[in-house]
Amino acid sequence: MKQGIHPDKYRLVIFRDMSNGHEFLSRSTAASKETSKWEDGNEYPLIKLEISNMSHPFYTGKNMLVDTAGRIDKFNKRYAKNK
Template identity: 35%
Template sequence: MKEGVHPEYNKINALCACGNAVELGSVLSEIKVEICSACHPFFTGKQKLIDSAGRIEKFNKKYGKTSAE
């Protein structure tokens, strides 16, 4: 790499709103994120499928169930 052309690359801690810190390299001085792999529902397995508006029932009522007979 040429001198004086590239920004300085530092090891920093990326901080999540849940309190998790991940060490990584970046040209930024700090990184703050709202959600990370430690608190994201997809990665933690705590994801809940919520049908709050009754969308499935509304779809079945509108289009009806087709039988594959």
Template identity: 45%
Template sequence: MRHGIHPASRPVVLRDRAPGFRPPTRSTVESRHTVEWQDGAPCPVVDVEISSAGPPFRTGASPVVDTAGRVERFERRHGPARR
């Protein structure tokens, strides 16, 4: 690895906004916001929109799909399905 060309990596906390998931990791991302970590030391925090804890199927935030309504709407437009 060549010296002087790579950005400095530092410990940060990635905070997922939806479930409040906060894994510690290392990153080169700069952050002005800090959070107090479990050991009491301040650690930079980076807010992310999506993380491994945040997919809709795990958080219950996925919309309810009305499949019966879709089938009825299809049959109104195109007639009942032939079997």
């Protein structure tokens, strides 16, 4: 591995799956302006995820529609004018 290309300042961060509310604590260098309180009573930076292993169909074995960005509504609005 090349020396000096990997970040040095990893810190504990809470990752929250916005589709089901599942949270987990891990190390990351990702920047965040929000914080959240963890089970140990400490506050950590919060990173919001659209999907994680707790909501992804591959890991859960369930098919579910995840439309967090409203892509279907945008599509319908865009092409409704052409009818």
